[in-house]
Structures are given as structure tokens and as C-alpha cells.
Amino acid sequence: MQAVILAAGLGTRISSLTHNQIPKGLLKVAGREILYRTLTYLQKNGVNEFIVVVNPQFKKRYEDFFKKYSFSVKFVLNSSPERGNGYSLFLAKELVKDKFVLVMSDHLYEEAFVKEAIGKEGLIVDAQGKYIDSEEATKVKINQDRVVEIGKSLRDYQAFDTGFFVLTPEVFKVAEELVSSKDVVELSEIVKKAGLKVSFVNGYFWMDVDTPEDLAKARKFLVKTAVKGAGDGLISRLINRRISTWVSSYLVEKVSPNQATFFTFILGILSALVALINVPLGGVLYQVSSILDGIDGEIARAxxxxxxxxxxxxxxxxxxxxxxxxxxxxxxxxxxLSFFPVVCMAMFGSVMVSYSTERYKAAFGEDIYVKVPAMKYLLGKRDERVFLIMLFCLFNRIFELFLILAVLTNLRVILTLIFAWRAQRFLT
Amino acid sequence: MQAVILAAGLGTRISSLTHNQIPKGLLKVAGREILYRTLTYLQKNGVNEFIVVVNPQFKKRYEDFFKKYSFSVKFVLNSSPERGNGYSLFLAKELVKDKFVLVMSDHLYEEAFVKEAIGKEGLIVDAQGKYIDSEEATKVKINQDRVVEIGKSLRDYQAFDTGFFVLTPEVFKVAEELVSSKDVVELSEIVKKAGLKVSFVNGYFWMDVDTPEDLAKARKFLVKTAVKGAGDGLISRLINRRISTWVSSYLVEKVSPNQATFFTFILGILSALVALINVPLGGVLYQVSSILDGIDGEIARAxxxxxxxxxxxxxxxxxxxxxxxxxxxxxxxxxxLSFFPVVCMAMFGSVMVSYSTERYKAAFGEDIYVKVPAMKYLLGKRDERVFLIMLFCLFNRIFELFLILAVLTNLRVILTLIFAWRAQRFLT
Structure with a gap:
């Protein structure tokens, strides 16, 4: 499948965001160009060729971008971007062979949106527009699955234009008629004249990044939804993730995932050294390192x-x-010495909690938390252990801590074995 | 693809093996029916329907067998098995639609043989016949890729008949001619008259189980080749596997894999208890349990x-x-107390050796020993650790043992990380 990307816009409205005259699609949000996300999701869902309509002024920048990520691309030059984005679409005509995706270079979409939209037809609209400014958005009036009106100032509308289309080459006939009869042709005119079919894809994250506020909002959303989830314990959900995603949204453009991993490791080792001098302080530092431990993954996914x-x-x-x-x-x-077996069992049990879940994944090729949802309610995951350790450190009850850890962790391993056994019993 | 299984033989020659008049194909070797293996391998390689020609006398037994394992089957009754196995093949005519596999119910094949043979054409022959008695085997004389003579008493031959064929329905024309003109028709007559194409699949394990000696030989081979290999350390290869496969070939028909796992676990825990009383004896018992630890997997695979x-x-x-x-x-x-960190590091490092390889598999979905063959030469795998522990126990040098384990295991984990990093560096 092919995708046509309209990227010939002059981008004048966004000059405050693009000091160096970067076209908006190449603007980075949460560490990646807006366009990179769209292309990656399209490619994962079956698009293997991109036709990009660019302004000659930015051609070099786009070439560098496509070379860097090695997407398969064909460029179409539009030397008259002032003729509108409908004209840009028309210019792609010769390169399009069959059903194709049409998408704006400067819209952000989450992966689930692209996955669902690509299987639909016509103009993809969203009845909710959860993440957009409805004043600024383009609205669509629909009658019997067809567009009848489209524009920013509509009062009577059913949905928002997402800037994502699944079209057939027939659209070029309408485009040609319009282009041959007038100078400036906007995409919305083609859409209206063609009476395009409308498909709903509701409630996902998508937006047109226009202002620095939009950019911050988008970054925050991308980091928040970058939480892995499966395997997160109680403390992670209640405390750690709330803090770590907040930190991550500040760091995502400044720190690489591996740098975050390394930093958290050093902090963890440091907390152990501090505990040698001051147990409560070490405990607190350990909990801090546990919170920050989520950052590497969040940055990586976002x-x-x-x-x-x-x-x-x-x-x-x-x-x-x-x-x-x-x-x-x-x-x-x-x-x-008599207490040593308990200490050893606590240390051993702690690593066995991870071993028993990771070994499950190695054996069965899937996450035990996905296969056995009840596993989520088993206490003893790392975030919970660290929090427990901090609490006991604060009150300096280390003997009791070792006892509880020795029992809790090894009991959890036994329960994991039982859950795993019950899960496979129904398969064979 | 369909497969025709000839299972109507009277089995008179093998009465010593089948006291209760079990047809030979349903005879168990290493815990599974001969036919079960063939059907499993055929199914894994694309066969989805089995046409089985049986003697009415054994129909019930075959029905029970097929019901037990839920293979898709159609039965053809041959009430005149004395008319030869060529006649049996002829009876399957109406059910065969296209190219099909023809195989004898009483031949054992290893999986690799089936996988290779199924892609070939005509009569599959083996120039080596490594595992068979060449006196007893059926020989094939070949000229320009075609069978010219076939029989047990041939002096001038190029290969052995494996009893495995990939045929087209055209073979039924030849079968029909022979069946309509004479009473007893052997498969070899059809093969010769049709001048079947010959394909070589050399050197694999396959045999026709005729005597109790054949049965023992087959069992031994199946257990020997059931060693997993990847991840076996030096001590495993040099000592443990040689003993465990020998034990497994005795136990394979008597003990289930899970029983073996449980027994080895108990023996291991027992060795720890014995070490509390007598360290050298505990060490020896621990090494014995390590040897026997291979049995569950060997029995399961065989x-x-x-x-x-x-x-x-x-x-x-x-x-x-x-x-x-x-x-x-x-x-x-x-x-x-001052030595305790070393003890803890030895305990922790021992589990981390496994953790680091299993976590790799969970993350990358493949075995690190397959991905990074150099990992094989890293010391510190379980078989090696246990052997080392036994040696130090024999000389009662426990302090030195903990020191060595603490260094060896954790060093191995660091090297595993480095190997894993180098392996993925070339991918991204």
C-alpha cells in the first residue's frame, strides 16, 4: 500500500515553534519527529511506499530525514504551495497506483488510531476529538455516510476531520476538475465536491501541533501512555508511575533511555552505600531509585x-x-549465624520472584501477567518490595524485614508455579 | 497433503514382540507407538489427512489409537491381507485425491528424515542404511533415477528401500493392472513395474523394527538423540550426558518426565541435608543429582x-x-561475618547465571547459546558449578569454593551482558 504525505505547507503559523525554519512535520515531540511516528505506524500496518509532496525550499531537509531512517520514499515537488493542499494532492497523481492513505505531515496520531483507520474508507473522522481544541479544529457535517460540509466555522457538525484518509485514485478526477478551473484548491474543497465517504474512528489521541502548548500537551500524553503496565505492582500504579511519568516528560528530549538506566543503577548502588552509614536515609534513596527506574522504559517507549x-x-x-x-x-x-539462613532466603527469594516470571516468558513466549491476570494481585513485585524495605528501614526493623521478605518472596514463587501450572493444564 | 499408511500386515514374524497380538505399528518404542512418531512428524510437515489400510481384526485397536491422539483419519479395510501390501495400497485408491505420502506403519523414522523426504519424489532410498541390518533390508537397483530391481536378495544395488514414498495417483493404474491379473501383489512389484523415480535421503535414522534387539537399538538411539545440546556445559558433555542417557534408555518406558523431575529435586535437597552431616558425601550426592537432572528432559524428548x-x-x-x-x-x-558477603555473592551469582541467560531468551525470543556460540565456552553453567562444588567438598575447601564461585558466576554474568550487547549491536 502507498501513502501520500502532504508536507508542502509554508508553516508560517508555527514560526514560534520552528526557530530555524524547520517544516512542522520534522519538529520533534518527545524525542522524535512528528512525521517519524506517522511513518513508523503506517509502515507497521502495511504501507510500504511513501509519496511526499514537499516545498522545494525544504526538500533537502526531508531527504536527510528519509535517508536517516531509510523509509522507502518518492518526492513530488510543489513549487506553488500557495495554490493550497488540494493542489499538492493533485501533484501526487502520477505516482499513485491503487487505494492509498493520505495524511498530513504535521498531525500526530497514536498507533492504535493508525491501526484502526487504515482498514477503513474515505475521510476518517472522530466524533469525540478528546485531545483537540474544538474551536480550531476542522468540523465535518455528514449525511448518509457522506461529507456534505467541511470547515472550521461550521455550527452544525457530527465529527472532526482527523486529517487521515483512505482513498482510491478516483479522487484525482475531482482534484483535476478543480485545479483546472481555479488557482487555489484546498483539500476540503475536494473532499466536499467528491462527497467523500466518512468513517468514524473515535476517542484516540490525535492532534495538529500548532502552538507550544500543543507541543507540551502532546509530549505529556506520549509519555503517560508509554507506561508498559503489565507487571506493574501496587506501589508502581499508586505512586511510582505518577512521579516517573512526570519526570520523564521533562527528560524525554534530553536523556537517552540507556543514560537513564545507567543513572538509576548508580543511584541504586549509592543507596546501598548510604544504608551502610544511615539505614533510613538509604531506604529513602532506594525508593527514589525505584521510582526513577521507570524512566528509561518510559522515555524509550515515548x-x-x-x-x-x-x-x-x-x-x-x-x-x-x-x-x-x-x-x-x-x-x-x-x-x-543462626539468622543467616533467613537473610540468604530473603536475598535468594527476591531474585527468584523475577526469575520465575522471566523464565516463564522464556518457556512460554508470553508474559505471565497477560496469561494469568490474577498474577497482578500477588504481592512481592519489585516496586512493592522496595517500598516495604524503605518502610522497615525508616523504623530500623531490619530483622523483621528479612523475615518478611524471606517468606513473602518464596511464597510468591510457589504461587507463581501453581498459577503457571493451572494456566497450562487447560491447554494439553 | 494426504498420507496413506499401510497397516494391514499380519505381523506374524513379530509375535515375540507383541504378546497380546498388538499390530506392530502400535508397538511402543521409548514410550510412544511407532506409528505415533511417524504421524506426528508427517503432520508437522504438512500432512493433514491420514488414510490407514487396516486388517479388520485390528480395526478397533487402530480406532482407539487415532481417537486417543485425535489425528484426522479415514480407515480402509483390507479383509484379504494375504493378497500383499500392493493390494492394500490399491484399496486406498478411492480416497486419494492428489500427490500423497505412502509409508509403512511399522517403520521408525527420525524427524529430520521425514522433513527432508516429504519434499522429494517417488521411492525414498538411503545409500547408507546406517542403522539397519543390510542382510534383512530391501535393496534397490537404480538406473537413471528409476527403480529397475527391488528385493532383499539383490547383489547389485545402490541403495536401501526406506519404506517411505511420495507418489501421485498415477501409481494406482499400475496397481490396478497387477491386482486384476493376479492374486498376491506386493508393493515392490508395483514399484518395479511403474519404474518409480528414486530420491536419495541419506544417513538419517530409520528402521523396520523386527526383533527385540531392533527394539533396544531403536530405544537407545531415540534417547541418545534426545539430548538438547545447546546450553550443555563441559561436564555435561564429558560425563553427565553419557551416564544420564544410559539411565534414561532404561527408564524411558517406566518413568514420566515429571516423575523424574520430582525425584531429582528430592535427591538434590537430600544431598544438601547430607552435606550438613558429611560434606564430601553430600558433594558426591549433589553431583549424582546433577547427572540425573538430565533424565527428565531426555525422557520427555525421546x-x-x-x-x-x-x-x-x-x-x-x-x-x-x-x-x-x-x-x-x-x-x-x-x-x-566478614566472609558473609562472599557467601552471599556466590549464592546470588549462581542464580544470576541462569537469570541472565533466561532473561535473554525472554527479551530476544531466542537462545543466547544459539545466538552467541562463544557463550558455550564461558565456564560457570550449572553442570560445571556442581562438579566444581563436589571437588571442593571432597577436599573440604569450602571457603575457597565460595570465593571462586563468587568471582566465577558474577564474572560470567558480566560477560553474558557484553556478549549480548555485541550480538545486538549489529542488528540496529
Whole structure:
């Protein structure tokens, strides 16, 4: 499938955002160009060729962009962008072979929107427009599944224009008629004249980034929805994620995921060293490192930079931080030999909680939290353990802490085995 | 694709193997019926319907067998098995639609043979016949890719008849001619008269189980080749597997994989308890349990009973056995507090060796030993650790043992991270 991207706009309205005259589609939001997101999602959902209509003034910038990410692209030059975006579409005519996607270069969409929209027909509209300014948005009046009116100032409308279309080459006939009879042709005129079919895709995140406020809003949304979810414990959901996503939305354009992983690791080891001197302070620092531990993943997902290696490294380092902290507590409290088995069981159980879920994924190829939703309610995940450890550190009850950890973690492993067994029993 | 299975033979020659008059195809080798293996491999390689020609006397038994495993089957009754197996083939004529596989019910094949043979044409022959008695085997004389002679007593031949064919319905014309002109028609007569094309598939395991000796030989082969391989350490390859496969070939028909897992776990925990009383003896018992730890997987693979759950359970239990043994050594030697971090690092490092490889599989969906063959040469896998522990136990050098384990295991984890990083660097 092909996609036509309209990117010939002059972008005058957004000069405050683009100091160096960057075309709006190449503006970065949460660490990635707006267009990069759209292209990535389109490609994942079956588009294998992009036809981009650009203003000659920005051609070099777009070429560099496409070369950097190696998307398959054909450029169409529009030397008269003042003739409107309907004219831009018309220029793509010769390169389009069959049914195609038409999308604006400067609209942000979440992946689920693209996935659903690409299977529909005509102009994709949204009855809700959750994330947009309805004053500024383009509205659509619909009658019997067809566009009858389209524009910003409509009073009587059913939905918002998302700037996303699934079209057939027939649209070029209408475009040609209009282009040959007048100078300036907007896309909305073609849409109206063709009486395009309308398809609803409601409630997803999509927006046209126009102001610095839009940019901040978009960044925040992208980071918030970059939380992985499956496997997050109670403390993560109630406390850690609220703070970490807030921090991530500040850092997403400044820090790489691997830098965040490294920083959190150092902070975790540091918290263990501090615990050797002052147990409560060490505990608090440990909890802080646990909160910040979410940042690497959030930044990676929000900026479409996830890597298996990153997740792998983060997991292994987390185990070492947990071990170091318990080792420091052991050293600080110097328990008698008779208590040592309990200390060892707490250390061993802590790593086994992760081992038993990761080994499940290695064996079954899927997440145990997805396969067995009841797993979510089992206490003992890392965020919960760290929080518990902090609490006991604050009150300096280290013996009791080791006892509870020794029981809680190993019990959780046994329950994980039982859940896993019950889940597979119905398969064979 | 369809497969015709000739199973109407009277089986008189094998009465010593089948006391209760079981047809030979339903005879169990390494815990599974001969026919079950063939059907499983055929199904995995594209066959979705089986046409089985049976003797009415055994129809019930075959029906029970097919119901038990829910293969898709159509039966053809041959009330005159004395008319030969060529006649049996002829009876399947009406049910065969297109190109089909023809195979004998009483031949054992390894999976790789089936996979390769199914893509070839005509009579599949083997120039080597590694596992068969060449006196007893059916030989084939070939001229320009065609059968010219076939029989047991041939002196001048190029290959052995494997009993596996990939045919087109045209073969039924030749069968019909022969059947209408004479009473007894052997398959070999049809093959010769049709001048079937010959395809070579050389060197794999396949055999016709005729005697109790054949049965033992087949069982041994199936267990030997059921070793998983990837991830086996030095001690496994040199010592453990040689003993465990020998034991497995005795147990494969008597013990289930999960029973073996459970027994080995108990033996491992027992070895830790014994170490509390006598360290060298505990060490030896621990090494014995490590050897026997291979049995569950070998039995499971040899009897086509592998389950993800079984592998998962075995892994988690192994971690607990390792932990219990080191905990016993710690208790027995009662080290001073200052040495405790070393003990903890040894315990933690031991589980992290497994964690780092299993977490890799969870993240990348493939085995790190397959992705990074150099990993094989990294010391510190379980079989190697257990052997090392036994050696140090024999000489009662527990402090040195903990020191070495603490360094060796954690160093291995760091190297695993480095290997994993280098492996993915070339992908992005």
C-alpha cells in the first residue's frame, strides 16, 4: 500500500515553534519527529511506499530525514504551495497506483488510531476529538455516510476531520476538475465536491501541533501512555508511575533511555552505600531509585526507541541493585549465624520472584501477567518490595524485614508455579 | 497433503514382540507407538489427512489409537491381507485425491528424515542404511533415477528401500493392472513395474523394527538423540550426558518426565541435608543429582512428551536445589561475618547465571547459546558449578569454593551482558 504525505505547507503559523525554519512535520515531540511516528505506524500496518509532496525550499531537509531512517520514499515537488493542499494532492497523481492513505505531515496520531483507520474508507473522522481544541479544529457535517460540509466555522457538525484518509485514485478526477478551473484548491474543497465517504474512528489521541502548548500537551500524553503496565505492582500504579511519568516528560528530549538506566543503577548502588552509614536515609534513596527506574522504559517507549537490549540490561542491573541493598542491610545489622539462613532466603527469594516470571516468558513466549491476570494481585513485585524495605528501614526493623521478605518472596514463587501450572493444564 | 499408511500386515514374524497380538505399528518404542512418531512428524510437515489400510481384526485397536491422539483419519479395510501390501495400497485408491505420502506403519523414522523426504519424489532410498541390518533390508537397483530391481536378495544395488514414498495417483493404474491379473501383489512389484523415480535421503535414522534387539537399538538411539545440546556445559558433555542417557534408555518406558523431575529435586535437597552431616558425601550426592537432572528432559524428548511447563518447573526447582546446597555448606562451615558477603555473592551469582541467560531468551525470543556460540565456552553453567562444588567438598575447601564461585558466576554474568550487547549491536 502507498501513502501520500502532504508536507508542502509554508508553516508560517508555527514560526514560534520552528526557530530555524524547520517544516512542522520534522519538529520533534518527545524525542522524535512528528512525521517519524506517522511513518513508523503506517509502515507497521502495511504501507510500504511513501509519496511526499514537499516545498522545494525544504526538500533537502526531508531527504536527510528519509535517508536517516531509510523509509522507502518518492518526492513530488510543489513549487506553488500557495495554490493550497488540494493542489499538492493533485501533484501526487502520477505516482499513485491503487487505494492509498493520505495524511498530513504535521498531525500526530497514536498507533492504535493508525491501526484502526487504515482498514477503513474515505475521510476518517472522530466524533469525540478528546485531545483537540474544538474551536480550531476542522468540523465535518455528514449525511448518509457522506461529507456534505467541511470547515472550521461550521455550527452544525457530527465529527472532526482527523486529517487521515483512505482513498482510491478516483479522487484525482475531482482534484483535476478543480485545479483546472481555479488557482487555489484546498483539500476540503475536494473532499466536499467528491462527497467523500466518512468513517468514524473515535476517542484516540490525535492532534495538529500548532502552538507550544500543543507541543507540551502532546509530549505529556506520549509519555503517560508509554507506561508498559503489565507487571506493574501496587506501589508502581499508586505512586511510582505518577512521579516517573512526570519526570520523564521533562527528560524525554534530553536523556537517552540507556543514560537513564545507567543513572538509576548508580543511584541504586549509592543507596546501598548510604544504608551502610544511615539505614533510613538509604531506604529513602532506594525508593527514589525505584521510582526513577521507570524512566528509561518510559522515555524509550515515548520516543519509539525501545530496544530489547535496553530492557535486558535494566533487568539484570535491577537484580544487582536489590542484592547490593540487602547485602548492605545485612552488613549493617550484623545478624548472628543462626539468622543467616533467613537473610540468604530473603536475598535468594527476591531474585527468584523475577526469575520465575522471566523464565516463564522464556518457556512460554508470553508474559505471565497477560496469561494469568490474577498474577497482578500477588504481592512481592519489585516496586512493592522496595517500598516495604524503605518502610522497615525508616523504623530500623531490619530483622523483621528479612523475615518478611524471606517468606513473602518464596511464597510468591510457589504461587507463581501453581498459577503457571493451572494456566497450562487447560491447554494439553 | 494426504498420507496413506499401510497397516494391514499380519505381523506374524513379530509375535515375540507383541504378546497380546498388538499390530506392530502400535508397538511402543521409548514410550510412544511407532506409528505415533511417524504421524506426528508427517503432520508437522504438512500432512493433514491420514488414510490407514487396516486388517479388520485390528480395526478397533487402530480406532482407539487415532481417537486417543485425535489425528484426522479415514480407515480402509483390507479383509484379504494375504493378497500383499500392493493390494492394500490399491484399496486406498478411492480416497486419494492428489500427490500423497505412502509409508509403512511399522517403520521408525527420525524427524529430520521425514522433513527432508516429504519434499522429494517417488521411492525414498538411503545409500547408507546406517542403522539397519543390510542382510534383512530391501535393496534397490537404480538406473537413471528409476527403480529397475527391488528385493532383499539383490547383489547389485545402490541403495536401501526406506519404506517411505511420495507418489501421485498415477501409481494406482499400475496397481490396478497387477491386482486384476493376479492374486498376491506386493508393493515392490508395483514399484518395479511403474519404474518409480528414486530420491536419495541419506544417513538419517530409520528402521523396520523386527526383533527385540531392533527394539533396544531403536530405544537407545531415540534417547541418545534426545539430548538438547545447546546450553550443555563441559561436564555435561564429558560425563553427565553419557551416564544420564544410559539411565534414561532404561527408564524411558517406566518413568514420566515429571516423575523424574520430582525425584531429582528430592535427591538434590537430600544431598544438601547430607552435606550438613558429611560434606564430601553430600558433594558426591549433589553431583549424582546433577547427572540425573538430565533424565527428565531426555525422557520427555525421546517419548515426544516435552512440555513447556515441565522445563519451567525443572528450572525453578534447580535454582532451589543449588541454593539449598550452598546454604547447607554455609551452615556447616559457619564462616565469620566478614566472609558473609562472599557467601552471599556466590549464592546470588549462581542464580544470576541462569537469570541472565533466561532473561535473554525472554527479551530476544531466542537462545543466547544459539545466538552467541562463544557463550558455550564461558565456564560457570550449572553442570560445571556442581562438579566444581563436589571437588571442593571432597577436599573440604569450602571457603575457597565460595570465593571462586563468587568471582566465577558474577564474572560470567558480566560477560553474558557484553556478549549480548555485541550480538545486538549489529542488528540496529
Amino acid at each position: 520516543s519509539l526507541r525501545t530496544s530489547r537490549w535496553g530492557g535486558y540490561l535494566d533487568s539484570v542491573l535491577d537484580r544487582y541493585v536489590d542484592f547490593a541493598f540487602l547485602l548492605a542491610l545485612m552488613w549493617k545489622t550484623a545478624p548472628p | 517419548s515426544l512428551r516435552t512440555s513447556r511447563w515441565g522445563g519451567y518447573l525443572d528450572s525453578v526447582l534447580d535454582r532451589y536445589v543449588d541454593f539449598a546446597f550452598l546454604l547447607a555448606l554455609m551452615w556447616k562451615t559457619a564462616p565469620p
